[in-house]
Amino acid sequence: MTTRDQLTALEQAARKRIKDSHALDGDVGRLVHFYRGWVSSYNLDVGREGYCGPTVVAELASAMQTAYLANDRAAIPILDAACGTGLVGGQLKRLGFRLIDGFDLSEEMAEMARKTGVYRHVQGDVNLNGPLSGYSSATYDITVCCGVFTLGHVRPDALRELARITRPNGFIIASTRKSYADATSFEDEVQRLQDAGVLVTAQCLNDGKYIAEEGAHYWVFQVTGKANAPTEEQL
Numbered sequence: 109m110t111t112r113d114q115l116t117a118l119e120q121a122a123r124k125r126i127k128d129s130h131a132l133d134g135d136v137g138r139l140v141h142f143y144r145g146w147v148s149s150y151n152l153d154v155g156r157e158g159y160c161g162p163t164v165v166a167e168l169a170s171a172m173q174t175a176y177l178a179n180d181r182a183a184i185p186i187l188d189a190a191c192g193t194g195l196v197g198g199q200l201k202r203l204g205f206r207l208i209d210g211f212d213l214s215e216e217m218a219e220m221a222r223k224t225g226v227y228r229h230v231q232g233d234v235n236l237n238g239p240l241s242g243y244s245s246a247t248y249d250i251t252v253c254c255g256v257f258t259l260g261h262v263r264p265d266a267l268r269e270l271a272r273i274t275r276p277n278g279f280i281i282a283s284t285r286k287s288y289a290d291a292t293s294f295e296d297e298v299q300r301l302q303d304a305g306v307l308v309t310a311q312c313l314n315d316g317k318y319i320a321e322e323g324a325h326y327w328v329f330q331v332t333g334k335a336n337a338p339t340e341e342q343l
Contacts, residue, residue, distance in 0.1 A: 122153035123321065130287075132260040136213065136235055139261070143214035150193055150217070157320045159195075161283050164316060164326055165254040166199035172279045172310075172328060173205075177249055182206040187248040189270060190236055190256040194221035200252070201226045209248075211240075236266045243273045245336040250274070253282040257294060264297035271306050271335035280307070280329040283318065289325055298327070305334045 125146055132138045146153075173181055181204040188196050191210030200208055208227050212218040215232030222230045231242065236256065251274045256262045270280050284294055301307050311328040318324035 119156050122149075122156045125149070125153055126157065126319075126321070129261075130259040134237055134261060134263060136237070139213055144216050147193070147214065147216040147220060150220075151195070154195075154319065158317075159255075159319045161254045161318050161324060162195040162199045164313075164318075165196055165252050165281050165283055166203055168281045168311075168313075168326060168328055169200065169205070169250050169252055169279070170203045172250065172281070176277070176279075184249045185209070185247065186250040186252065187211075187243075187273065188221075188227070189251055189253040190262070191221050191227070191230065192217045192255065194224040194226055194230075196252055196254050197221060197226040198224060236262045236269070240269050240273055245272050246275045247273050248275060249278045251278070251280045253280065255283060257282055257284040257288050259285065259288050259291060264292055264294040267294075267297055267329075268301060268306065271301065271329070271331050274331040274335065276331060276333040276336065278331050279310070280327075280331060282327045282329075283324045284327065285318065285324050286315065286322055298329075305332055307331050307335060 129142060132142060169186065173184055177184060184205060185207045186200060186205050188208060188210040191197060191212050197208050197210060209229045210221050210227050211231040211234035212221065213235055218230045218232030221227060251270050253270060274280055289295065298309060302309065307329040309327065310330045313326040315323045316326050
């Protein structure tokens with residue numbers, strides 16, 4: 109039997125691992141090493157902390173599909189970007205999505221996602237801080253990204269690459285921890301992409317529930333045809 113003191117110690121350890129993950133400065137080697145050591149307890153840790161981000165993101169995807177996309181939800185191709193152990197994918201399957209792909213920087217986390225049986229395909233060793241060279245433009249109707257726009261992980265400019273691989277009139281649904289939104293140029297990047305005609309903000313839920321220690325903003329972006337055009341760097 110687990111005592112209350114033992115539960116408290118486990119909760120404190122979980123919170124420390126979560127906080128430690130925010131101090132990795134987006135360094136690929138450090139992130140890979142950290143998540144290799146965290147993979148076995150990740151789901152339990154975030155569960156203890158009341159992590160509801162995957163449920164919110166999946167339900168926003170469900171709402172966008174119902175309101176704007178084809179009626180056959182099971183035929184909607186959807187990408188879970190930086191899928192981790194597959195928590196978002198599990199929620200998407202619960203809501204009726206079936207063509208779910210995923211990728212993650214950590215091969216160990218990607219392997220956990222594969223084992224859920226939720227995904228059509230999961231790719232490991234994919235760095236969202238660089239070009240997604242293995243993914244063609246305009247591939248997915250919906251791209252979801254939960255828990256990644258977080259301090260120490262992914263830069264705001266990754267949003268441009270997510271827009272490229274999403275089909276015109278499709279959607280990107282992302283969470284940003286409040287601390288990340290406050291400390292980075294994420295909102296400036298959103299404005300830059302809107303000014304360039306790459307995407308429009310369809311909805312933003314400010315200060316929603318996310319995890320015990322902190323809330324998050326939830327963003328729904330609709331992608332335009334310009335998102336799939338080559339950037340100046342690619343010309």
